[in-house]
Amino acid sequence: MGIYDVVVVGAGPVGLATAIGLRKRGIDNLIVIDQTRTFRKVGQIVDLLPNGLKALKYLDPQAYEQVKEAGNKFLNPNSSEHQKTGYQTTQQQKNTKTSSEWVQKNFQGQRLHSIPLDYNHWLKKYGEGRVSISWYDLQTTLRHILPQDLVKANHRCLNVVDEPEYGCVRIDCVSNTAAEANPYAYWAEIVQDNNRQTPNARSIPQQLQTKSLRAKLVIAADGINSTVRKVLYADSPYCAFAQPEYSGFAAIACREISEIPHHLSTELEAKFFEDSPILTVFDDHLSADSTSIGNSRMMLWRRSSGQMGYILHIPLSLEELEGKSGGLLVDLALQELEKANFPDPLRELVRISPSVNMLQRPYYIHRAIISDSIQFPSTANLNAGNYTGTIEPAWSNNRVVFIGDAAHGMPPFKAQGANQGLEDAGVLATLVTNLAQKNNWDNTLAISEAFEKYERLRRPFMESIQQATLGQFYWSSREWQEYGQKVYCRNFEQEMEALL
Ligand SMILES: Cc1cc2nc3c(=O)[nH]c(=O)nc-3n(C[C@H](O)[C@H](O)[C@H](O)COP(=O)(O)OP(=O)(O)OC[C@H]3O[C@@H](n4cnc5c(N)ncnc54)[C@H](O)[C@@H]3O)c2cc1C
Numbered sequence: 001m002g003i004y005d006v007v008v009v010g011a012g013p014v015g016l017a018t019a020i021g022l023r024k025r026g027i028d029n030l031i032v033i034d035q036t037r038t039f040r041k042v043g044q045i046v047d048l049l050p051n052g053l054k055a056l057k058y059l060d061p062q063a064y065e066q067v068k069e070a071g072n073k074f075l076n077p078n079s080s081e082h083q084k085t086g087y088q089t090t091q092q093q094k095n096t097k098t099s100s101e102w103v104q105k106n107f108q109g110q111r112l113h114s115i116p117l118d119y120n121h122w123l124k125k126y127g128e129g130r131v132s133i134s135w136y137d138l139q140t141t142l143r144h145i146l147p148q149d150l151v152k153a154n155h156r157c158l159n160v161v162d163e164p165e166y167g168c169v170r171i172d173c174v175s176n177t178a179a180e181a182n183p184y185a186y187w188a189e190i191v192q193d194n195n196r197q198t199p200n201a202r203s204i205p206q207q208l209q210t211k212s213l214r215a216k217l218v219i220a221a222d223g224i225n226s227t228v229r230k231v232l233y234a235d236s237p238y239c240a241f242a243q244p245e246y247s248g249f250a251a252i253a254c255r256e257i258s259e260i261p262h263h264l265s266t267e268l269e270a271k272f273f274e275d276s277p278i279l280t281v282f283d284d285h286l287s288a289d290s291t292s293i294g295n296s297r298m299m300l301w302r303r304s305s306g307q308m309g310y311i312l313h314i315p316l317s318l319e320e321l322e323g324k325s326g327g328l329l330v331d332l333a334l335q336e337l338e339k340a341n342f343p344d345p346l347r348e349l350v351r352i353s354p355s356v357n358m359l360q361r362p363y364y365i366h367r368a369i370i371s372d373s374i375q376f377p378s379t380a381n382l383n384a385g386n387y388t389g390t391i392e393p394a395w396s397n398n399r400v401v402f403i404g405d406a407a408h409g410m411p412p413f414k415a416q417g418a419n420q421g422l423e424d425a426g427v428l429a430t431l432v433t434n435l436a437q438k439n440n441w442d443n444t445l446a447i448s449e450a451f452e453k454y455e456r457l458r459r460p461f462m463e464s465i466q467q468a469t470l471g472q473f474y475w476s477s478r479e480w481q482e483y484g485q486k487v488y489c490r491n492f493e494q495e496m497e498a499l500l
Contacts, residue, residue: 003168005441006030006432007215009157009228011039013046013135014404014421015221016142016151021059021429023146027436031213032146033173035156035222039143043135050128050488052419055426057128058492063145070141071131072119101276106284107343109271113480126488138418155211160218160231162398167442168214169399175210216441217432218400221421224364224409232397241393244364247411247470249295250321251361252333253311254353260308261352267345273302281346284474295473296340300349308349309357312336313413321362326355363411365470366393368462395459396451398444403428408462414469416487420462423492427454430496457499 005027008015011034019032048056048067057064104113116122119129133141143151159172220228224244233242260268272279282297296314314336324332330353337347369392395402404421431450440446468483475483 002214003166004029004031004213004215005436006217006219007169007171007213008032008219008221009160009171010034010220010222010226010404010406011036011139011143011151011153012221012223012404012421013138013142013418014425015219016139016146017056017059017063017422018219018221018403018425018429019150020063020142020145021425022432023150024060025429025433025436027433030150032151033155033157033171033213034151034153037154037176039139039153041134041136043139045132046135046138046418047415048131048133048138048422049415049419050122050126050130051490051492052416052422053128053131054490054492055419055422058426058496059422059429060145063142066141066145067133067138068119068129068131070137071133074133074137103274103276103279105272105279105281107281107341112284113475113477114276122488126484127491128488157222157227158231160220160228160400163214166214168216169218171213171215171218173211173213216399217435217447219428219432220400220402220406221404222406224366224405226402226406228400229366229402229406232400233393238393241366244366244409246318247363247365248315248317249313249363249411249413249470250316250318251311251313251359251363252329252336253359253361254309254350255357255359256307256309257349257353257357258307259352260306260349264345264348264352265306265308268300268308268349269302271345272300277302281342282473283340283342296336296342297473298337298342298346300346310349312350313411314340316362318362321360324360326358329358329360330355365410365466366405366408368408368459368466395455396448399447401428401451401454407458408466410466410469413473414465416465416469420465423461424454424458426492426496427457427499430499434500453499 006019006022006029008019008030011032015032015034019030022030048071053064053068056067100116100118102115102117103111104115105111117130117132119131122128122130154175155173156175157171157173159170161170161172163170218228220226222228230242233239272281278299278301280297280299282295296312298310298312300308300310302308312333316332316336320332330350333350333353334347337350395407403424405417407424408420410417431454435441435443435446435450438446465487
């Protein structure tokens with residue numbers, strides 16, 4: 001019976017980065033499995049910010065360089081100069097002035113805040129840059145850093161079972177199953193395939209059961225709708241936390257509007273876009289009791305060809321959103337814009353949205369909230385019901401640990417999901433390497449201490465990131481500055497040195 005040291009479930013950015021960090025530190029006996037039948041283009045753009053990039057650099061400087069290069073190509077596909085240097089020259093930045101800032105404006109068109117998009121600005125301010133990259137390019141870049149045979153598609157994990165008699169965990173996988181409809185997913189693979197069965201962990205049809213893997217440790221990086229999380233929390237005091245909770249916010253988006261009347265595009269350009277290709281518009285005059293309506297905001301973009309698109313982020317109930325598509329989504333968006341007093345030109349733009357281009361996405365969350373004391377009952381006490389006070393859903397159980405969205409998935413309003421996942425990966429790679437160096441693969445006490453340490457470090461920080469994500473959208477420049485210091489400015493390498 002071959003036992004891997006580590007099986008990573010999920011070849012998303014976080015699972016792959018963890019595997020890269022472990023290999024870099026000498027842990028070779030590992031494998032990454034993913035449910036996708038083949039790796040293919042899914043997902044949208046992810047901004048990697050200084051904290052995530054610092055963590056990636058710590059995990060593996062080569063991975064960091066390659067992701068940075070892929071991001072640069074993504075932003076400037078035709079710039080050969082750019083490909084050579086990795087950065088834009090000053091002249092290029094001037095020539096592409098319109099791509100350098102993401103502006104925040106209020107309803108009157110006043111500029112409230114701007115986020116420079118170029119790498120060098122962030123580098124100067126926070127000691128590390130900023131990279132925009134598509135989820136698929138990020139996944140592909142990281143995947144190619146690992147040997148091909150260490151990343152396996154077509155392995156959907158359905159079950160994890162502790163096997164103390166062998167000192168490992170068994171991971172049951174199936175292949176060639178239909179893609180699961182995933183209402184929580186950021187990256188759902190919705191493929192209509194009615195002839196195939198979609199098994200669940202409790203009933204694996206024999207003809208689909210392909211293989212079981214065994215590992216000393218399982219790192220569950222299978223995203224917000226994590227199967228491993230569901231399996232581990234089922235029939236436990238944590239069962240309420242098995243599936244993500246609706247965050248209260250949803251997105252209504254229009255991919256593209258091509259036919260925009262001249263008067264409207266001129267007005268939008270003059271009052272809102274000016275030189276920016278992307279902006280967010282929101283109400284900066286809020287009374288204390290209007291937080292939820294005031295948290296509506298509209299992100300708009302404009303291509304050089306003149307087409308525009310938008311994403312509305314609004315507090316909505318799931319019932320209001322359910323089953324809505326096309327024209328009904330346009331109506332809902334208009335109703336919400338009216339409630340929040342959005343200015344006429346923005347409402348007019350929504351009114352002319354082609355219904356075929358409309359999308360909706362409710363945002364879910366695994367809350368990281370911690371109680372005053374982060375003393376988790378032991379598994380034995382949990383099972384026996386010997387505990388008092390609030391139970392937090394622990395991020396690990398015996399030899400299995402959650403990471404990335406599987407632990408703390410959240411809406412993308414502060415662009416921190418993948419960045420926080422990369423921080424998790426840095427911490428976990430350090431602690432697991434320490435276990436390996438001390439040959440503690442069979443020391444369950446050392447393993448649970450390592451996982452608790454990971455959780456104690458990461459959880460309070462995640463709580464503050466989630467508060468920032470779901471809280472009041474409008475921030476003063478002082479608040480932005482404090483957030484930047486707290487999140488982007490940290491010296492990740494030093495933090496990792498202090499960890500052991
Ligand atoms: C619109 C939007 C914009 C975003 N923008 C940003 C941003 O700007 N910056 C940022 O940092 N974050 C952003 N995020 C969040 C970011 O995409 C996620 O936080 C990040 O992808 C999480 O990475 P992950 O590897 O933990 O999970 P995922 O990316 O969800 O990957 C999970 C992987 O596990 C696989 N998997 C799932 N179930 C199983 C199973 N049972 N067996 C095997 N494999 C399985 C999936 O196929 C997938 O490959 C955004 C999200 C959205 C929706």
